[in-house]
Amino acid sequence: MNEHFPAMAPKKRDALELNAIFENAPVGILFTHNRRLTQANRLCAEMFGYALDEFIDQPALILYADQEAYSALGREAGPVLAAGRAYRAETRLKRRDGSLFWCRVSAKAVDPDQPHVGTLWIIEDITAIRSAEQRAQQAFDEQQMIFDNAAVGILFTRDRVVQSCNRRLVEIFGYQPEELTGRSARVFYLCEGDYQHHGGEVMPAVMAGGTYIGEIRARHRDGHAFWVRVTVRRVASQTESTDLTWIFEDVTERHQAEEALLRAHEELEQRVVERTAELASANTQLQEEVFERMQAEQRIWHVAHHDSLTGLPNRTLLHDRLQQALAQGQRGRHRVAVMFLDLDRFKSVNDTLGHAIGDELLKHVAERLRRVVRAVDTVSRLGGDEFVIVLHEISSPDDVVQVAEKILGVLAPAVSIEGHQLRATPSIGISMFPDDGDEVFSLMRSADSAMYHAKATGRNNFQFFANKMNEQATHFFALENRLRKAIENGELVLHYQPLIDWPRHAVCGMEA
Numbered sequence: 001m002n003e004h005f006p007a008m009a010p011k012k013r014d015a016l017e018l019n020a021i022f023e024n025a026p027v028g029i030l031f032t033h034n035r036r037l038t039q040a041n042r043l044c045a046e047m048f049g050y051a052l053d054e055f056i057d058q059p060a061l062i063l064y065a066d067q068e069a070y071s072a073l074g075r076e077a078g079p080v081l082a083a084g085r086a087y088r089a090e091t092r093l094k095r096r097d098g099s100l101f102w103c104r105v106s107a108k109a110v111d112p113d114q115p116h117v118g119t120l121w122i123i124e125d126i127t128a129i130r131s132a133e134q135r136a137q138q139a140f141d142e143q144q145m146i147f148d149n150a151a152v153g154i155l156f157t158r159d160r161v162v163q164s165c166n167r168r169l170v171e172i173f174g175y176q177p178e179e180l181t182g183r184s185a186r187v188f189y190l191c192e193g194d195y196q197h198h199g200g201e202v203m204p205a206v207m208a209g210g211t212y213i214g215e216i217r218a219r220h221r222d223g224h225a226f227w228v229r230v231t232v233r234r235v236a237s238q239t240e241s242t243d244l245t246w247i248f249e250d251v252t253e254r255h256q257a258e259e260a261l262l263r264a265h266e267e268l269e270q271r272v273v274e275r276t277a278e279l280a281s282a283n284t285q286l287q288e289e290v291f292e293r294m295q296a297e298q299r300i301w302h303v304a305h306h307d308s309l310t311g312l313p314n315r316t317l318l319h320d321r322l323q324q325a326l327a328q329g330q331r332g333r334h335r336v337a338v339m340f341l342d343l344d345r346f347k348s349v350n351d352t353l354g355h356a357i358g359d360e361l362l363k364h365v366a367e368r369l370r371r372v373v374r375a376v377d378t379v380s381r382l383g384g385d386e387f388v389i390v391l392h393e394i395s396s397p398d399d400v401v402q403v404a405e406k407i408l409g410v411l412a413p414a415v416s417i418e419g420h421q422l423r424a425t426p427s428i429g430i431s432m433f434p435d436d437g438d439e440v441f442s443l444m445r446s447a448d449s450a451m452y453h454a455k456a457t458g459r460n461n462f463q464f465f466a467n468k469m470n471e472q473a474t475h476f477f478a479l480e481n482r483l484r485k486a487i488e489n490g491e492l493v494l495h496y497q498p499l500i501d502w503p504r505h506a507v508c509g510m511e512a
Contacts, residue, residue, distance in 0.1 A: 026043070028040070028122070028125075029122060032060050032118055037063075040056065044215060047125055048063065049096030049097055062096075064093065065094050086107065088104075088105040088107075102125070102129075102130045105124075106122040150166055151382075152168055152247050153166065153173070153248035155246040160185045160186075160426065161185070163180065172228070172250050173220060174222060188216060189216075198214075201214065211232070211233045212231070212232040213231050213441070214230055215230065215251060216228060216230060218248075227250070257303070262292075263295065264300050269299065276440050281325065309359055310314025311366070313381075314382070315416065316388070318380035322390050322443070323440055326440065329393070332393070337431070337477030338388065339340035339430065340429040340451040341386070342451055343424045346361075346424065349422060357418060360417045364417075365387070365412060369410075373403065378390040389407075397485055404462040408428075411423075426460065427455040429463065430450055430462060430463065431465040432464070450463045496511070497511060
């Protein structure tokens, strides 16, 4: 410093240095005395929208939203400053144009024993930081909602050890989340042999970058076996661990229906054989029995593939028809749309009026949905108040928009059931082949995600699937993985520092 001011007196040089620091500080610096602004650096004045010369000697009240805000900060900061401690807080202050912005303030009395001497304030504009934190929290909340409310069980494992799962998976297997976290995926299998065999099928497919899809017999928490459809995919990771996402769907009912169909078929075959042996000469009677057999098979097939309440195709038949539509779309190079409908606040109808009225309302909804689509399209019910519509040979998204608007229109009028005027407005999520996926599961998942987005944007509307939904989910999983790894590796450290009683020059405590 002497090189720059060789002939300058030390006090004058120190004053110049302090002034340079004061004017070039990256934060606002402000002195107040008797509730007035007595001195400030240029950055502080500009932060509030003033020129420096018109900022000085203003009452401190101009920095606050109103008198109450000013008094409240005084009540909070006064005792702290009077005790000789530094006051720190994040609060909203007012610019010259009246707009409020978030600031981080630090204050210290120049002389606690003489409050009239004045107070030094350090002020930072943290509006951008606050906005970024709010956006991050909103994104986290949205992804958590999607994760928790997905219609399929979702499991995340690292090296075949459970890291996290959603509510639906807990419902499928009967465990609580805390019972699964940290346990081997072996808990979902009937025996060690099944665990090893299935791992031998899954790992080669996912390690090669592909997706494993299959059906296995799994073990419930209470010990009984049931069928699940499993979709497994590897998650990109910078570690050497093998991170996998598992999607589980309970397909026990479909397997039971198929088994029932097989048994019925075998029984019918046996009856035909017996009757043929007994009545070989009675051709007319035999034809009647064959016809009876065909009708029985048709009834069984219909029961196995249609919803018993509405008569609409169920999940099994829906998947088959959607698979056929995708195959036709690939051959003809045209689009296919999947529309996932969920009735808004349908649960309140069941809870207040009973399931009988709720079932009647579902029948009316099913009939109205049938009327707004073509004969080639498929309207199905997955269960509860969830419906899925598959639109074949779509030329453009505008065609889907027209159908969605028809659905909103046809479901808008009230339905009179036992003297109750009921409305069943839908939230509709839409995915498109091939834009949002090229196979059944990905399109269903995308439409389901879009449906929850429709609910989040006010219900009784439709939303197309957007890639940012998956991008936000991927960001959430990656962040969670990094935090879990940091905890496992002991990378989060707690530091302590002493609290000083300045008048007594003694350590009076510790803070973390």
